[in-house]
Amino acid sequence: MGNELLFAGTGAALLETDSGDFGFMIKLLKEFKIFGVKLNITSTHISLVIVTITLLIVGCLVGRIVKRVNASDTPGTVQNIAELVVEMLDNMVNGIMGKEARRFVNYISTLFVFVLLCNISGLFGLRAPTADYGVTLPLGIITFCMIHYCGLKKNKMKHLTDMCHPVVLTPINIIGELAVPISLSLRLFGNIMSGTVLMGLIYMLPRYVTVGIPAAAHVYFDIFSGCIQAYVICMLTMVYITDKISD
Amino acid sequence: MDNITGQEFINAMSAIGAGIAMIAGVGPGIGQGYAAGQAAAAVGRNPGAKSDITSTMLLGQAVAETTGLYGLAVAIILMFVKPFK
Known part of the structure; x- marks a missing residue:
């Protein structure tokens, strides 16, 4: 398997190279063909499945516990933590979007929890799924679709004619719109990928150096940078959408 | 030293190119530092608006970081994907 740049859809942007065994590259686990299209099962897919299942299990358990509580009871530990998280996310969305917050709070909260868990999964020995351009580009494209769906719904054709307001600047405006999903996805990818590469390089140091130092690096690259x-x-997604739907 | 193959030369040049591409990190460093300094001054003047200032600063820094990340993407592709063979 040579090193190659794969397009999104095969789910892998950078695959492990022939030369040298780097611990931080995407590992190819299984390769098969469907209708002549080569599909790769990589470590990204495994991490994504683990992250999704964890989220599902935690969500189901918390949902069951919270549903069983009466309004008059004293809230327990789980309920307190769940309320804290939901309230924090609500405040975050409300602070940016104001009265439109109700329509978007579900998507933004899901995005936040998913990306957060993906980013800190490097701490649990997985390869962070967001260090794969095939994961972050769809997030950018979803945001792009939401921006223009909301803009078209709110402003009808004016949304399109706004783009060529000074006629000379039309190409620049179009490029500016197309750059939004690319910069959004590249920002997440670049930050997490650089953390993953640096952690891999730190673990390649001689054995006696890798005592204690990786712990501090994990705190910075996985927890701080990931959060x-x-x-x-989430903020940029909200700001771009609010920009289109505000009066 | 006099039998360097073409591929080895390309690999060496890719490594140098990756190093040069990361000079792009200078700009975001200056920009983010300036944003953080201004935010610190703003918190000093108006400590009540700390949370607003922090979120605005983070947003601005994230946008300022973009050019550096383009350089990082070029460097990573040169180092690990090896487009020239």
């Missing part, structure tokens, strides 16, 4: 990036992608 910041999850927050940033």
Whole structure:
């Protein structure tokens, strides 16, 4: 298997190279063909499945516990934590979107929790799924579709004619619109990928150096950077959408 | 040293190119530092608006980071994907 740049859809942007065994590249686990299209099962898919199943299980358990509580009871630990998280996400969306928040709070909260768990999964020995351009580009494209769906719904044709307002600047405006999903996905990918590469390089150091140092690096690259990036992608998604739907 | 193959030369040049591409990290460093400094000054003037200032600063820094990440993407592709063979 040579090293190659694969397009999104096969789910892998960078595959492990022939030369040298880097711990931080995407590992090819299984390869098969369907209708002549080569599909690869990589470590990204495994991490994504693990992250999704974890989210599902936690969500189901918390949902069951919260559903069973009466309004007059004293809230338990699980309910308190769940309320804290939901309230934090609600405040975040409300602060940016104002009265339109109700329509988007579900998507933004899901995005935040998913990206956050993906980013910190490097801490649990997985290869972070967001360090794969095939995962972050769809997130950018979803945002792009939402921006233009909301813009068309709110402003009808004016949304399109706004783009060529000074006629000379039409190409630049179109490029500016197309750059949104690319910069959004590249920002998440680049931050997490650089963290993954640096962690891999730190683990390649001689044995006696890798005592204690990786722990501090994990705190910075996985937890701090992961939280910041999850927050940033949600904020930017909200800002772009609010820009189109506000009066 | 006098039997370097063409592929080895290309690999060496790719490594140098990746290093040069990361000079792009200078700009975001200056920009983010300036944003953080201004935010610190703003919090000093108006401590009540700390959360608003922090979120605005993070948003601005994230946007300022984009050009650096383009350089990083070029460097990673040169180092690990090896487009020239």
